[in-house]
Amino acid sequence: MRRILSILLENEPGALSRIVGLFSQRGYNIESLTVAKTDDETLSRITISTRGDERVLEQITKQVNKLVDVLKVRELTERPNVEREIVLVKMLAENNEQREEIKRCSDIFRGQIIDVTAKIYTVQLLGTSEKVEAFIDVMRENGNIIETVRSGVVGIGRGDKALKP
Amino acid sequence: MEKEETPMLSGAQMVVKSLEELGVKYLFGYPGGAVLDIYDALFEHQAIEHILVRHEQAAVHAADGYARATGDVGSVLVTSGPGATNTITGIATAYMDSIPLVVLSGQVPTTVIGEDAFQETDMVGCSRPIVKHSFLVKRAEDIPEAIAKAYYIARTGRPGPVVVDLPKDIVNPLIKAPYNLPKDINIRSYKPSSKGHPRQIKKAVELLCNAKRPVLYTGGGIISADASTELTSLAEKLNIPVTNTLMGLGGISGVHPQFVGMLGMHGTYEANKVMHNADLIFAVGARFDDRVTNNVKKFCPNATIVHVDVDPTSISKTIQAHVPVVGGAKRVLQQVLDLIERADIDNDKDEMAKWWSQIDQWREVDSLGYKKSPEQIMPQQVIECLYEVTNGDAYVTSDVGQHQMFAAMYYPFKKPRQWINSGGLGTMGFGLPAAMGVKLAFPDSYVACVTGDGSIQMNIQELATCLQYGIPVKIININNSSLGMVKQWQSMFYDGRHSHSYMDSLPDFVKLAEAYGHVGMRVSDPAELKDVMEKAFAMKDKLVFLDINVDPTAHVYPMQIKGGKIDDMVLATKDGENK
Ligand SMILES: Cc1ncc(C[n+]2csc(CCOP(=O)(O)OP(=O)(O)O)c2C)c(N)n1
Numbered sequence: 001m002r003r004i005l006s007i008l009l010e011n012e013p014g015a016l017s018r019i020v021g022l023f024s025q026r027g028y029n030i031e032s033l034t035v036a037k038t039d040d041e042t043l044s045r046i047t048i049s050t051r052g053d054e055r056v057l058e059q060i061t062k063q064v065n066k067l068v069d070v071l072k073v074r075e076l077t078e079r080p081n082v083e084r085e086i087v088l089v090k091m092l093a094e095n096n097e098q099r100e101e102i103k104r105c106s107d108i109f110r111g112q113i114i115d116v117t118a119k120i121y122t123v124q125l126l127g128t129s130e131k132v133e134a135f136i137d138v139m140r141e142n143g144n145i146i147e148t149v150r151s152g153v154v155g156i157g158r159g160d161k162a163l164k165p
Numbered sequence: 166m167e168k169e170e171t172p173m174l175s176g177a178q179m180v181v182k183s184l185e186e187l188g189v190k191y192l193f194g195y196p197g198g199a200v201l202d203i204y205d206a207l208f209e210h211q212a213i214e215h216i217l218v219r220h221e222q223a224a225v226h227a228a229d230g231y232a233r234a235t236g237d238v239g240s241v242l243v244t245s246g247p248g249a250t251n252t253i254t255g256i257a258t259a260y261m262d263s264i265p266l267v268v269l270s271g272q273v274p275t276t277v278i279g280e281d282a283f284q285e286t287d288m289v290g291c292s293r294p295i296v297k298h299s300f301l302v303k304r305a306e307d308i309p310e311a312i313a314k315a316y317y318i319a320r321t322g323r324p325g326p327v328v329v330d331l332p333k334d335i336v337n338p339l340i341k342a343p344y345n346l347p348k349d350i351n352i353r354s355y356k357p358s359s360k361g362h363p364r365q366i367k368k369a370v371e372l373l374c375n376a377k378r379p380v381l382y383t384g385g386g387i388i389s390a391d392a393s394t395e396l397t398s399l400a401e402k403l404n405i406p407v408t409n410t411l412m413g414l415g416g417i418s419g420v421h422p423q424f425v426g427m428l429g430m431h432g433t434y435e436a437n438k439v440m441h442n443a444d445l446i447f448a449v450g451a452r453f454d455d456r457v458t459n460n461v462k463k464f465c466p467n468a469t470i471v472h473v474d475v476d477p478t479s480i481s482k483t484i485q486a487h488v489p490v491v492g493g494a495k496r497v498l499q500q501v502l503d504l505i506e507r508a509d510i511d512n513d514k515d516e517m518a519k520w521w522s523q524i525d526q527w528r529e530v531d532s533l534g535y536k537k538s539p540e541q542i543m544p545q546q547v548i549e550c551l552y553e554v555t556n557g558d559a560y561v562t563s564d565v566g567q568h569q570m571f572a573a574m575y576y577p578f579k580k581p582r583q584w585i586n587s588g589g590l591g592t593m594g595f596g597l598p599a600a601m602g603v604k605l606a607f608p609d610s611y612v613a614c615v616t617g618d619g620s621i622q623m624n625i626q627e628l629a630t631c632l633q634y635g636i637p638v639k640i641i642n643i644n645n646s647s648l649g650m651v652k653q654w655q656s657m658f659y660d661g662r663h664s665h666s667y668m669d670s671l672p673d674f675v676k677l678a679e680a681y682g683h684v685g686m687r688v689s690d691p692a693e694l695k696d697v698m699e700k701a702f703a704m705k706d707k708l709v710f711l712d713i714n715v716d717p718t719a720h721v722y723p724m725q726i727k728g729g730k731i732d733d734m735v736l737a738t739k740d741g742e743n744k
C-alpha cells in the first residue's frame with residue numbers, strides 16, 4: 001500500500017543523507033521524495049512516498065523518528081490530507097493535429113501550456129499523483145512525449161492539525 | 166567583581182579543554198597529519214591520559230571495553246583518511262552493542278574538502294550507517310558545543326557511538342576564538358524518554374502477576390541502564406525464572422538459583438525450554454534477535470509478550486509485542502516494582518511452584534555437562550578453571566568463536582559489566598584491546614581476555630601497547646589450531662569439509678609474548694592446568710600470555726537446529742557425541 005510520510009527535521013547539512021541512507025540501508029523503498037526548508041528556515045520538511053504494510057510502516061516511522069536530526073514524523077495517509085504533485089510534460093507539436101490534441105487533453109486535465117516553440121509544447125499539470133499519472137498515460141498513448149519531469153508528492157493534513165516542533 | 170571572561174583558545178586547545186571539562190580520563194588514539202595540532206595541544210597535558218595504540222581499530226575497541234566496564238563514554242582520537250577508516254570496525258562493533266563512544270577524527274582543511282586531498286575520506290559518510298549521530302564541525306568556535314553534544318548523545322537514551330569530524334584548519338593553533346562549553350545540552354529534535362507509560366506498566370504488571378509460566382528474558386539493556394538490582398528484586402519478589410542474552414549476562418547473578426542460563430543458539434536446554442513453554446515473556450532490554458529466536462514463525466507460540474525497551478524500533482521489529490513499553494530498563498522496572506508494592510499485588514505461588522518443578526526437570530538434563538579426558542584439556546574446563554582461580558570476580562573479555570561461547574556458558578558472571586564481548590557484530594580482534602580498556606579502568610581487578618588462536622592474531626600488535634603503559638591483562642588463548650567455530654559448522658553442516666578453517670603455521674605464542682616483553686606460558690596437560698593458571702594470575706604486574714592447547718575436536722553444545730523452534734537443539738551426550 002502506498003503511504004506518504006511527512007518529516008520535520010533540522011535544516012542542517014547531512015540531515016537529508018541520513019534519511020535517504022536509512023531507507024536504503026534497511027531496504028525500504030522510496031517512490032518519491034521532496035525536500036525544502038519551511039517557513040521557519042531552521043527546519044526542513046520532507047515528504048516521502050513509500051510502500052509497505054502496517055508493520056513496515058511502523059518500523060519506518062520509528063526508525064526515522066530515532067534519527068537525532070528529526071523532530072516529527074507523521075504518516076499523512078492516516079488522516080484526511082491533501083496531496084499535490086507537479087508534472088512538466090514536453091511533447092512534439094509539429095502539426096495542427098498534434099497541437100489540437102495536446103491543447104484538448106491539457107484542458108480536460110486543467111493543465112497549462114507553459115512553453116511553446118515551433119515544434120514543441122510543454123504542459124504543466126498540478127494534481128494528485130493519480131491525476132498526474134492519468135495525464136501521462138493519455139499523453140503516452142498519443143505517442144508524442146519527449147520528456148517528463150515530476151516533482152514528487154507533497155502533502156499536508158487537512159484542518160488545524162499541523163506538523164510543528 | 167569582574168565577570169569571568171570567555172577565554173580565547175585555538176581549535177586544538179578547545180578540543181583538549183572540552184574533553185578535560187567533560188571528565189575524559191583516557192583518550193585512545195593514534196596521531197597523523199590532520200590531528201598534529203590536537204596532539205600538540207595534548208603534549209604534556211596532565212588531566213587526560215592518552216594511550217597510543219598500535220592500530221586505530223584497537224583504539225576504538227579499547228575505548229569500548231573501557232565504556233562497557235565503567236558505564237562512562239569511551240573516547241578516541243584518530244587522524245583523517247586511513248586513521249578514520251581503520252576505526253570503522255570498532256565503531257560498528259560499538260553500534261551493534263549500544264556502547265557509548267565519541268570518536269574524534271581529523272579531517273582535511275574545509276578549504277579542500279571534496280577535492281580528494283591527501284588522506285581525505287568522507288568520514289561522516291563512511292560511518293553514517295553505524296553511528297548514533299555525527300558532526301562535521303566547520304568553525305573553531307563550534308567545537309566545544311559539538312563535542313559536548315556528542316558526549317550527551319552517546320550516553321543518553323539508547324547509547325551508541327558518535328563521530329566528530331574536525332577539519333585541520335579549524336584546529337589551527339594560530340587562530341583563536343571564544344571558547345564556550347555549554348553546561349546544559351538541549352537538543353530540540355532529541356528527547357529520549359526513560360519513563361514508561363503508566364497505562365502500559367499497569368497492563369504489564371497484570372499480565373506478569375496472572376501468568377502461570379512467566380519468564381524474564383533480559384539483555385544488554387539491563388547492563389547499560391544499571392538495572393540489575395531492580396531485575397533481581399522483581400525476579401525474587403514473584404519467584405520468576407530469568408534468562409539472559411549473550412549481551413545480558415551478569416544482569417542477574419550467574420549463580421542465582423532463579424537464573425536458568427543464557428538462551429538462544431547456544432543457550433541452555435532449560436532456558437530455551439522455559440521460553441518455548443512460557444505463557445508470558447517479559448522482555449527487558451533485549452531485542453529478539455535471530456541468534457535468540459531461531460525461526461521467528463515458530464517462536465514461542467503460547468506466549469503473550471511484554472517488551473520493554475528504551476528504543477521503540479526494537480519493539481515489534483522481529484516479534485510482535487502484545488504490550489509494548491517504551492522506557493529505560495531501570496526506570497520501568499522501578500515503576501513495575503512500585504506498582505506491585507503499592508497495589509499489593511502478588512502472583513499465585515502454587516502455580517510458580519509447579520512451574521519450577523517443571524524447570525527443575527529440564528535442568529536435570531545437565532545440558533552443559535561434558536566429558537573430561539586425562540590426555541587433553543577440554544575448552545570448557547579452561548573456563549571453569551579460570552572461574553575458580555579468579556573466584557568468579559574477573560572481568561572477562563572475549564573474542565569471537567567457540568571460546569567466546571564457552572566463556573559465556575561456563576563462567577557464571579556474578580555482576581553486570583563483568584562480561585565484555587562483541588555480541589552483535591561478532592568482531593574477532595575485539596578481546597585484547599577491550600581488555601586494555603578494562604584494565605586501565607580497574608587496575609586492581611583481574612582482567613582476563615579469553616581468546617582463540619585465530620582471533621588473537623587480529624589485534625596481537627596491542628601487546629606492545631600493553632608493555633608501554635603497563636597493562637598486565639591475562640590472555641587465555643584457547644588454542645585448538647583452528648578457526649574452531651567455522652570448523653564446527655563445517656563438521657555439522659558441510660559434511661566435514663573443513664574449507665580454510667585450519668590455522669597452519671601458528672606462531673609460537675610463548676616466544677611471541679616474550680618478544681613483546683611479556684611472559685608466555687604453555688600448557689597441554691589437564692593435570693597442570695590449574696597450577697599454571699594460578700601462577701599466571703599470581704604475577705600481578707605482568708601480562709601473561711597463557712597458550713592452552715585444547716581438544717581440537719570439541720564442539721559447542723547445546724546448539725539450536727536451524728529453522729526450528731527456539732528449543733529445537735542438538736545436545737552433547739556425556740561421552741561427547743551428539744544426542
Ligand atoms: C573479523 C571477523 N572475521 C571473520 C569472522 C567469522 N568467524 C567467526 S568465529 C571464527 C573462528 C574464530 O577462530 P578462533 O579465534 O581460533 O576461535 P575458536 O572458534 O577456535 O575458539 C571466524 C573466522 C568473525 N567473526 N570476525
Ligand SMILES: [Mg+2]
Binds near residue numbers: 618619643644646647
Ligand atoms: Mg581457534
